[in-house]
Amino acid sequence: MLFELAYPGLCAWALLRRATGRPTPAGPLFAFRAIRGRMRRHELSGLTALNPRWGAWLALHRFERMVPGAASQMRSTYETGGLAEQRFGPVDGPRVLLLHGWNARSDMMLPLALNLAARGARVILPDLPGEGRNPARPMSFGAKARILSAQYRSENITTVIGHSAGGLIAALALEAGLGRARLVTICAPFSLETLLRAYLFRIGAPKALNTALLSYVEQRDGRAPAKVGPELYAHMGARMQVIHARRDWQVRASEADAIRAVVPAAASTLLDGCNHHTILEDPRLFDAVAGFVLPRAARPTVRPAPRRSQRPLEPIAGGQIC
Structure with a gap:
């Protein structure tokens, strides 16, 4: 939201810097990944401070909104x-x-x-x-x-x-x-709870959002994410x-x-x-x-040897190697 509003101005700023020969951030000219990440964190923190449920909605919307994939060249x-x-x-x-x-x-x-x-x-x-x-x-x-x-x-x-x-x-x-x-x-x-907590940690969400998001998902889906x-x-x-x-x-x-x-x-x-x-x-x-x-x-009759950097298969405690 904040980033989308600021995007036209950021593009104009990037073009001006390029036209005047001033250095521009690495990567695609109009990506602004670092700025976008900071704005999204501030946006989420501000909304959570106003109402944790609003912050939970925004975080979940971002989690469930996927990046469109390009057309595949794979056969079949x-x-x-x-x-x-x-x-x-x-x-x-x-x-x-x-x-x-x-x-x-x-x-x-x-x-x-x-x-x-x-x-x-x-x-x-x-x-x-x-x-x-x-x-x-x-x-x-x-x-x-x-x-x-x-x-x-x-x-x-x-x-x-x-x-x-x-x-x-x-x-x-x-x-x-x-x-x-x-x-x-x-x-x-x-x-799902451990996945959502890891997601919130990765995006730098405020700690107050953990409880709010888990509660929001439980109310929406009718099942606690921990289950x-x-x-x-x-x-x-x-x-x-x-x-x-x-x-x-x-x-x-x-x-x-x-x-x-x-x-x-x-x-x-x-x-x-x-x-x-x-x-x-x-x-x-x-x-x-x-x-x-x-x-x-x-099933294979001959097992390929692991690469030099790899150790053989190990079972998790109590499990079996298959």
């Missing part, structure tokens, strides 16, 4: 039922639904999708509703999950795999009627696999430990030598997921 891309998606693998293979994380796009899951497809899976890789190549609009995780469930419940999905916040959305989609598929979480948060995740995971039992990067600084490995505590029967794997994003290209991830979700005939 098309739209169906309003969702942009990609499909890979034999049409008669076990159907696996891959969900990317918050404010992202499906292309980041492509290495895993292609690997599973090569092993015989029929992989469905959509951009989440309101994200990627789909029309961008603010939408709760629950709303995304209901759209996904309605879109794919007739597909006989055998496994849903979610990266980061996609793990929460995957669990919500199963609850919304997607079916009794297996669930695999990759670097997923323990709950979105644990209550869903607890019903999965042995049908769940938890995979995490030990050095994930965006979603800490302690979140995987917390998930494992409420789902003792879940398979669990902790990977060294990767982080929140590079784990998606790790051959050890491919093997762990394939061993859990595909028929034994489709």
Whole structure:
């Protein structure tokens, strides 16, 4: 709001500095990332001081408003039922639904999708509703999950795999009627509450906003954010696999430990030598997921050696290496 009002003046200021030969900030001429970030923090702090509920509304609106994605050049891309998606693998293979994380796009899951497809899976890789190549609009995780469930419940999905916040959305989609598929979480948060608290910390929100936002979400959605995740995971039992990067600084490995505590029967794997994003290209991830979700005939017979910088797979305490 403040930034949008100031934007024309900032553009004129940038053009004047360039015309007079004065130095301009690094990056695109009209991006103003640092100024935009400061203005948004001041805006949120001021609104929260006036009324914490107003601040909660603004913070949640920003959290649920995605950045539109550019058109993809990937093969096998098309739209169906309003969702942009990609499909890979034999049409008669076990159907696996891959969900990317918050404010992202499906292309980041492509290495895993292609690997599973090569092993015989029929992989469905959509951009989440309101994200990627789909029309961008603010939408709760629950709303995304209901759209996904309605879109794919007739597909006989055998496994849903979610990266980061996609793990929460995957669990919500199963609850919304997607079916009794297996669930695999990759670097997923323990709950919507821990995700929202991490988001508020990242944007430098005032501490008073934590309670206000969690209360606002509970009143809107009819469920405490602290229960979105644990209550869903607890019903999965042995049908769940938890995979995490030990050095994930965006979603800490302690979140995987917390998930494992409420789902003792879940398979669990902790990977060294990767982080929140590079784990998606790790051959050890491919093997762990394939061993859990595909028929034994489709599993690898020879395990690729890890890179020199990587240590072997380690189970989370109490878990098993798959």
